[in-house]
C-alpha cells in the first residue's frame with residue numbers, strides 16, 4: 001500500500017468533468033466490492049460491520065447489503081437509512097456509546113439487539129429501553145499511532161467495564177463481549193495487541209465471576225492509501241489475528257471488525273478546480289493555490305494536516321497518460337511549492353501549508369486538482385451551506401462495468 005495506488009477509472013472521470021461542475025466526489029463501487037471481498041479473505045470468519053458514517057450513500061450501503069455485510073450505526077438516522085434499504089435489523093449494531101434513551105427504544109422497536117456501552121448511565125438506558133439486548137463494552141484506547149485518533153472520548157478503563165459487565169446481568173442484559181477502536185488510519189499495528197491483551201484480562205476476570213464473554217469487536221483503524229505509506233491489509237489482518245490467537249489459544253472469541261476508512265477510502269476521487277493562484281510576498285518561494293474544494297466542502301480531515309491525500313492535477317500530464325504520474329508521485333518535475341486553500345471566507349479553510357505539496361509550475365486557473373483516496377469522511381463531513389456553497393456532490397460509477 002501507500003501512494004501510489006490502484007489506478008482510477010479515468011474515462012468515467014473525464015466524462016464527469018465534461019458534464020458536471022466541480023467540486024465533486026467520484027466513487028467507484030467496484031473498488032468497494034473488491035475491498036469487501038479482500039477483507040473477507042484476509043479476515044476469515046470475522047464479521048464485517050461497515051461503519052456507516054464513513055460514507056453513508058445509499059449506493060454504498062446497497063452494495064454492501066447485497067454482499068452480505070453487517071453495519072454499525074451511530075444514530076437512528078443511519079438506522080432509518082439502512083432499514084429503508086431493507087437491511088435486516090439482525091445485521092445492525094448500535095455502536096455509539098452516546099445515545100438518547102428514546103433513540104435506543106426506537107432502535108429496539110425496529111429489531112436492533114446489539115449495543116455498545118461504556119458507562120453505567122448508558123447501560124441503564126439500554127436495560128430500560130432495549131431489555132435483554134446483547135452488549136459489548138468499549139475499552140478506552142490511547143489512539144497513539146493514528147493519523148485521526150478518536151482517543152479518550154469513547155470507552156472506559158477495564159476496571160470500570162468489569163463492574164459494568166457484572167452489573168449487566170442483574171439488569172437483564174446479555175454482556176456478550178468487548179470492543180475498542182485503536183484510532184482511525186492507525187499505522188502502528190501493535191496498537192491492536194495492547195487492546196486485545198486488555199480483552200484477555202477482562203475475559204479472565206469476568207469468567208472468575210461466572211460471566212463468560214464471547215466476542216471481541218476489533219473496531220476500525222484499517223488504513224487508506226494516503227501519502228504516508230502503510231502496510232498492506234493482509235499484513236494488518238495477519239498480525240491482528242495472530243495477536244488474538246496468542247492471547248486466546250483455546251476457545252477463540254467471535255470476532256467483528258468495523259472498517260469505515262479501510263472499506264471506502266480508496267474508492268473515491270475528489271475533483272476540484274483552481275480558482276486563484278497568488279503570491280503574497282515577492283520573496284516567497286511558494287504560491288497560494290485556492291481551489292473550489294475545502295475544509296467545509298468535504299476535506300475537513302486535512303484539519304491539522306492530519307490526513308494527507310495524494311494529489312494530482314490534469315496538467316501534470318494528460319489524464320489519459322496519468323498512469324506514470326500516479327506511479328511517480330510526488331515528482332521533482334512537479335516543481336512549485338504551494339499552500340493549498342479552499343474557497344470559503346474562513347481563514348481556517350486552508351488545507352495544507354506546513355506540508356508543502358509540489359504542483360506543476362504552469363498550473364493555471366481552471367485546471368483540475370484531484371484528491372485521491374477521498375471515499376471516506378468527505379461527503380458525510382461536508383457542510384450544508386457555509387458561504388452558500390452546496391454540500392459536496394457524489395457520483396457513483398462501477399468501474400468493472402462499461403462506462
Ligand SMILES: *Cc1c(COP(=O)(O)O)cnc(C)c1O
Nearest residue numbers: 051095184220221258259260261
Ligand atoms: C468511526 C468508527 C469506526 C470506523 O473507523 P475507521 O477508522 O474509519 O475504520 C469503527 N467503529 C466505530 C465505533 C467508529 O466510531
